[in-house]
Amino acid sequence: MALLPPRKTKSISSSENISKQAMTPIQILLQMGFPQNRARKALAATGNRGVQLAADWLLAHVNDTTLDYNSCREYIVYACPSGHLMEELQYFWDESASKCGRNGAHNFIPHITLVSFFEAPDEFSDTIVNILKTLTEEIIQQMTINNFNLESYASSNFMGLFLNDQNSDIFKKIAVLFAERVSEVVKVQLDPHLKSLHLTLAYQFDVNHKGTLKSLIKSIINTSSPNFWEIKLYSRESRAINKQVYKVIYAHIPQATDELELRIGDYIYVSKESAESSIDGWAEGISWLTGCSGYFPLCYTERTAESDTWTLHCSFLLKSNSNETSRNINPSKTDKKLVQNLESMFVPVENNSQPDSPKGRNPRKMYICRHGERIDFTFGTWIPYSFDSEGKYIRKDLNMPSDVPQRRDYPNSFQTDTPLTCVGEYQAKLTGWGMKAANLTKDIKHIYCSPSLRCVQTCHNILVGLDIEKQVSICIEPGLFEWLGWYSRSGLPKWMTYEELITAGFNINSNYVPIISLSLLIENMSETIEQYYLRCDTVVQALIKTTENKTGDLLLVAHACSLDSLSRSLLHKLPRSKHNFIKTVKHIPYCGLVALMTDGNNDWSFIEPPVPPLTNSINKRFNWKILYSDFDESSS
The missing domain is CATH 3.90.1140.10 (Cyclic phosphodiesterase)
Incomplete structure (x- = not known):
């Protein structure tokens, strides 16, 4: 066999790769086609934390009319x-x-x-x-x-x-x-x-x-x-100089050209004069997230620190x-605090760093639960045939909910933020009843939930089963949402606002300030598995710290992957690989529940869940029209 000739193109390709790796962030952004002044502004605005973050900032500010201003x-x-x-x-x-x-x-x-x-x-x-x-x-x-x-x-x-x-x-x-x-x-x-x-x-x-x-x-x-x-x-x-800062707590879709879109978790720069002189409850402000300006309802926001x-x-x-x-x-892989800062974008989160918990505290428990059966996984594409031309919901199966809540972008927003089936709601109530039978009614005092509708419904029905749905409110924590890698193309779901959830009958704590805001999730859609585990670590450690001087145990209701991602750091285990992560998630059923307990020294370990597992068979859809047909019993 003839010897292969040497490949000169290979060495050229290698040198090109080395050259690309040696390029600075500003050079990479320029190569991507961004103007120099914009690239420098994006890097400075994001604390020089990488090309991806700077590019995301530029895309978020695509409609910012001041983007090309030569301001320091x-x-x-x-x-x-x-x-x-x-x-x-x-x-x-x-x-x-x-x-x-x-x-x-x-x-x-x-x-x-x-x-x-x-x-x-x-x-x-x-x-x-x-x-x-x-x-x-x-x-x-x-x-x-x-x-x-x-x-x-x-x-x-x-x-x-x-x-x-x-x-x-x-x-x-x-x-x-x-x-x-x-x-x-x-x-x-x-x-x-x-x-x-x-x-x-x-x-x-x-x-x-x-x-x-x-x-x-x-x-x-x-x-x-x-x-x-x-x-x-x-x-x-x-x-931002000499401006008051307001945090968005309710979303707002502009109804006129001079109005500003409000996204939950965003911040709005407002002059003191505009806020105090408003006669109709509207003020003019500038979005921190997008740089766009316009009028917005002040009652949809709350005053917060300028340094936020x-x-x-x-x-x-x-x-x-x-x-x-x-x-x-x-983006250090070994310094958790730095990675938390990276994940949280350009909002300072140094208050989220958690020192060791003082020793000698009373033992505490934490319960992490997956949501119940979701309607889209059960029925597939259900929206087109479940809503008529006027948008009225029509129940097509007894396992479909008898009604669905009103919300913005109705009914399209259900496409990515799906509700539970009736079986899903019953699964959650069964879990709550099991916890009540285990005498946990008076123990569970701190409830945190992913913003997904299926999780909120599950959390509500667990509390119904525990008979405490009116006594204990639900804190919506965006940081509990599942891995963002699954949403890199479609974007985040349009979750229901606090006001919509409360109107739908859920006992929501509207005063709760999230550990990870919605805007931070939006700006970190390229999240890796490792970053997801660290996000969960940030959230769970902060929740533990926030509630450590209060009586009662914690209940966290989120997604299948949450049972592992929220508990893994507490067990002093490293994040899973992407392959291992996906493989593990497949084994967690609807309303799967894990329980952890600390000895009071911030060392957590798994304990036997207080309720038995929940098992049900697959019930195939019944078409009664088959009774019109005759079957050959021998072929059945």
């Missing part, structure tokens, strides 16, 4: 607490807002400001990060960093925590060096904060609430608690003799 982003450097102090501060934030209403401190995350806000062109985003990284590492090597001592201060118009001089020196040195180096390289003016460094707890509050706020600070915040600090770089787009819309570029932990001081934002 505004940057800020904060020292943010972590550990037990951060937990206490977050609890104080929630309690003070609940009892005294919002004040100026609620517009930002807990922080100490190190430099003034400064503007910089988009192409310097990475340069600024590298400057902060380098000088933070220098400080850590040069100075001994111990526990930071804080002193509480309160007056009639301000309350906060002040650092002593020794601790202030560390932050001041970082501020001075950062200001000098950025001014020299980027040619912008910024000033370090060198006066009394402090963390603001409350300001711009009603003087009548002074006593309550002081009492909350004294009872919640322990200034001697061990604490660590992280140096964080944030940025915001120029249109900021981009987190990097975070560096201040800790002596640590091998992991740098927490720069990039």
Whole structure:
């Protein structure tokens, strides 16, 4: 046999591949056809976290009329607490807002400001990060960093925590060096904060609430608690400056050309004048998600922190003799916090990092359940023959629901957000009855559910079986939705809004703030299996943390894959491979249920479910017209 000739084309192809791998994100975006100014703006807006995220941002802003404006982003450097102090501060934030209403401190995350806000062109985003990284590492090597001592201060118009001089020196040195180096390289003016460094707890509050706020600070915040600090770089787009931020809690489809589409989980920039001067409940705003502007109903939103819309570029932990001081934002496979930040896009989620749970707590249980039988898997394409020309629902089979709820885009939205069959609802009630027979009626207090209609119906019917559907409300958590890889082409379903679910008779907690917002899911449709497991880890750890000081067990109702993805990290197991993941999901039946229990030290393990498994045979569709026919018994 003749010898194969050497393939020169192979070496050329290999070199081309190597060349592509060595290309920078900006070069790849330019090669994809995006203009340079847009590519730089997208990378800066997403914290330089990769080409995919930047491209998704550009596609989301395709109708943004300001996309080609030559505007700079505004940057800020904060020292943010972590550990037990951060937990206490977050609890104080929630309690003070609940009892005294919002004040100026609620517009930002807990922080100490190190430099003034400064503007910089988009192409310097990475340069600024590298400057902060380098000088933070220098400080850590040069100075001994111990526990930071804080002193509480309160007056009639301000309350906060002040650092002593020794601790202030560390932050001041970082501020001075950062200001000098950025001014020299980027040619912008910024000033370090060198006066009394402090963390603001409350300001711009009603003087009548002074006593309550002081009492909350004294009872919640322990200034001697061990604490660590992280140096964080944030940025915001120029249109967000001096704007209030409102979070969308109800969807809105524009009815006129000057109206703004509202998507649940999006944020809207609104001027104070527009919000306060509205005479009809409508205000003009700008969507954080799309950059589009228009009028929207204020009652479909709620005021939230301005910093919720900021981009987190990097975070560096201040800790002596640590091998992991740098927490720069990039798609690391080993740093869960970084991957959580990646998954959550350009919304800071540092509050979702979960320290070890304090030991000695009472044992708790968690139940994770799959939804019941879905109508589309049972009947296939059911919508065309179940709705007449006027959109009226017509029941075509006894296993079809007697009625379906009204919702936007009716009835087409049922195509991707399918309801349960009657058998599916009965399966859920059977599960609830089984739990009631196991004396769990008084134990289950915290209910979280995927936004899919089939999951909400299942959750509701389980609560009906437990006889607690009126006592315990359902928290809709988008982060519990199944793997996004199954929706990369079709996009997310159009789920029912809180208002539609409540109108349909479901006891929904409309005040619940999701761990993972809808907008974050929309912007992360290229989610890998590993990222899905980490998303589930983020959600389940946050739910455990949120409820750990409250009595009662947790019930999570979601999808077949959720039984594995929500429990796997609690069992200290690595994410499954895609092949193993799909294979496992096929073995989880409708209303499949798993139970976990912790010993009080945040170590979880599977326990025997409190209810027996639910089994039913396949019931083929009966066509009574066959009785007109004669059958040959011998061939039956």
